[in-house]
Amino acid sequence: xxxxxxxxxxRPVDAVSLRNFAVRVLEExxxxxxxxxxxxxxxxxxxxxxxxxxxxxxxPTDVLAFPIEDLVAGSAPRRLRDEPPVALGDVFLCPEEIExxxxxxxxxxxxxxxxxxxxxxxxxxxxxxxDDTTADAMEKREDELLALIGRSLG
Numbered sequence: 001x002x003x004x005x006x007x008x009x010x011r012p013v014d015a016v017s018l019r020n021f022a023v024r025v026l027e028e029x030x031x032x033x034x035x036x037x038x039x040x041x042x043x044x045x046x047x048x049x050x051x052x053x054x055x056x057x058x059x060p061t062d063v064l065a066f067p068i069e070d071l072v073a074g075s076a077p078r079r080l081r082d083e084p085p086v087a088l089g090d091v092f093l094c095p096e097e098i099e100x101x102x103x104x105x106x107x108x109x110x111x112x113x114x115x116x117x118x119x120x121x122x123x124x125x126x127x128x129x130x131d132d133t134t135a136d137a138m139e140k141r142e143d144e145l146l147a148l149i150g151r152s153l154g
Contacts, residue, residue, distance in 0.1 A: 002036040009043040011095040030076035034085040047094035062097040063116040065123035073126040091120030111151045118145045
């Protein structure tokens with residue numbers, strides 16, 4: 001997997017753990033070894049700008065996902081050998097917001113950071129939470145993925 005991780009903020013994070021987890025999520029979802037994904041860690045100011053500009057929502061948020069293609073959840077695209085790698089898109093995480101939300105909800109910060117990375121990746125892969133059924137399926141998959149690396153939100 002080609003997971004590009006860019007840390008453009010000040011909070012300490014375990015970039016190796018995040019990258020390895022992103023690779024594991026893509027493997028578990030059946031994506032080819034040359035699949036491409038970008039993960040960008042940003043500060044609250046930059047996340048606020050993205051949230052307002054691209055989502056038309058005020059203030060910062062914890063995670064944003066920008067897919068390149070509309071994919072079907074649970075169905076990795078098949079491609080021929082001579083086709084280019086699948087480029088999934090970008091996941092933006094705001095550790096400052098994630099830490100504040102984890103504290104407010106009683107979660108362990110690092111576990112919650114990994115959960116929201118999985119959440120963003122699953123959005124790129126076609127998962128959504130538009131209604132109770134899709135939200136339940138997405139949450140269940142997030143929990144399964146966290147469990148693979150010995151994490152949970154309790």
